[in-house]
Amino acid sequence: MTILTFTLILLAGAYLAGLVGSLTGLGGGVVVIPLLTLVFHVDIRYAIGAALLASIANSSGAASAYVKEGITNIRLGMFLEIATTIGAVGGAVIAVYTPTNTIAILFGAILLFSAAMTIRKKNQEASTEGSPLSYKLKLNSSYPTKDGEVSYKLKNVGAGFSIMALAGVLSGLLGIGSGALKVLAMDSTMHIPFKVSTTTSNFMIGVTAAASAVVYLQRGYMDAGIAFPVMLGVLGGAFTGSKLLTRMDPKVLKYIFCIAITFVAAEMIFNGYNHKF
Amino acid sequence: MKKVINKSFLADADIDKIIGLQLRYGVVIASLIVLIGGISYLVQQGQGAIPPYHTFLGETAGYTTFSQIAKGIGAGQAKGIVQVGVVVLIATPILRIAFSLVGFILEKDRLYIIITAIVLSVMLFSIFGGLKI
Numbered sequence: 458m459t460i461l462t463f464t465l466i467l468l469a470g471a472y473l474a475g476l477v478g479s480l481t482g483l484g485g486g487v488v489v490i491p492l493l494t495l496v497f498h499v500d501i502r503y504a505i506g507a508a509l510l511a512s513i514a515n516s517s518g519a520a521s522a523y524v525k526e527g528i529t530n531i532r533l534g535m536f537l538e539i540a541t542t543i544g545a546v547g548g549a550v551i552a553v554y555t556p557t558n559t560i561a562i563l564f565g566a567i568l569l570f571s572a573a574m575t576i577r578k579k580n581q582e583a584s585t586e587g588s589p590l591s592y593k594l595k596l597n598s599s600y601p602t603k604d605g606e607v608s609y610k611l612k613n614v615g616a617g618f619s620i621m622a623l624a625g626v627l628s629g630l631l632g633i634g635s636g637a638l639k640v641l642a643m644d645s646t647m648h649i650p651f652k653v654s655t656t657t658s659n660f661m662i663g664v665t666a667a668a669s670a671v672v673y674l675q676r677g678y679m680d681a682g683i684a685f686p687v688m689l690g691v692l693g694g695a696f697t698g699s700k701l702l703t704r705m706d707p708k709v710l711k712y713i714f715c716i717a718i719t720f721v722a723a724e725m726i727f728n729g730y731n732h733k734f
Numbered sequence: 735m736k737k738v739i740n741k742s743f744l745a746d747a748d749i750d751k752i753i754g755l756q757l758r759y760g761v762v763i764a765s766l767i768v769l770i771g772g773i774s775y776l777v778q779q780g781q782g783a784i785p786p787y788h789t790f791l792g793e794t795a796g797y798t799t800f801s802q803i804a805k806g807i808g809a810g811q812a813k814g815i816v817q818v819g820v821v822v823l824i825a826t827p828i829l830r831i832a833f834s835l836v837g838f839i840l841e842k843d844r845l846y847i848i849i850t851a852i853v854l855s856v857m858l859f860s861i862f863g864g865l866k867i
Binding site for chain 1 (some may be wrong): 750751753754755757758760761764765768769771772775776779780781782783784785787788789790791792793794795796797798799812813816817820821823824825826827828830831834843845846849850852853856857859860861
């Protein structure tokens with residue numbers, strides 16, 4: 458196979474990964490890593506480097522729209538980024554000393570968890586009572602809905618902050634946005650309405666991914682030949698996905714993809730266990 | 735009093751708008767550079783065989799520092815151009831933090847000036863600290 462053929466196939470694959478990632482809400486980066494390692498037999502470290510870039514591109518592209526609409530809680534995002542960036546840099550440092558098979562197994566486990574998270578019940582309720590810390594840090598805010606501005610208040614800020622640090626470590630270690638953990642911290646722990654937690658998580662993913670991407674770039678994880686088709690393909694796929702989402706409700710599609718992702722995750726774990734990475 | 739509230743709200747909305755635009759342009763510019771670099775890469779090496787991606791070369795592959803990337807472009811290597819796009823992309827969210835910092839300074843929100851400065855320091859530490867333990 459020539460470089461040209463490889464690039465075109467990878468571009469098409471990355472486009473599909475971006476599309477699936479966007480329709481399921483998993484994120485293109487998560488889907489592209491198994492594609493690169495299981496199908497193209499690319500070293501998982503190159504896959505992680507390319508996926509991180511795709512995550513930054515997706516997050517920044519999508520966040521630009523949400524920030525303007527005023528749904529994203531920028532103060533909350535900034536406060537939690539202390540936890541995710543420190544975690545991400547730590548994760549990227551640990552990654553060097555972690556065997557690739559262990560990383561593959563961990564990745565599979567997170568993939569299973571993320572798939573389960575996307576089909577769970579979502580928090581629509583806005584809390585009317587916040588914890589003392591939420592007032593001190595000025596985290597309580599409001600967001601626009603069909604029925605006007607809805608204000609919400611935050612609970613368990615400390616616990617949410619800790620989960621964010623863990624999300625950061627995993628993001629740095631595995632090269633993914635770990636959006637599922639971020640939403641878990643905000644949605645289930647801090648009781649933030651789903652729409653706010655999703656967009657704020659998306660807003661944070663770019664910064665979290667950039668924190669570890671800097672370390673990975675210096676370590677040679679980012680190969681131009683892989684990064685180029687993956688970044689453009691995933692970005693294109695995610696863009697198509699976001700356009701499709703406004704016109705259809707991909708509920709059935711979501712279940713099908715989540716089951717498919719479960720098999721992929723199982724294969725990652727299986728191959729990692731058998732030292733195939 | 736009412737006027738003051740309005741003014742700070744306006745500044746807040748403006749900064750949000752600037753951040754939104756900055757993020758969008760960052761991604762668009764990075765993608766264009768990567769696209770140009772990628773096409774040149776295919777023109778230069780498209781007919782060659784795929785490099786052995788199943789083995790990880792790490793830093794020996796080059797393009798991991800600013801000077802190596804600059805040298806690559808000087809030598810007319812397309813991979814250097816792609817890597818510039820990669821650097822622009824990584825810089826986009828980092829620049830966003832800097833814009834947020836300016837926003838909080840304009841709002842005179844001391845608590846969030848400190849919080850944003852901490853996040854920015856972590857990023858700068860990650861860039862210049864090297865972390866090659």
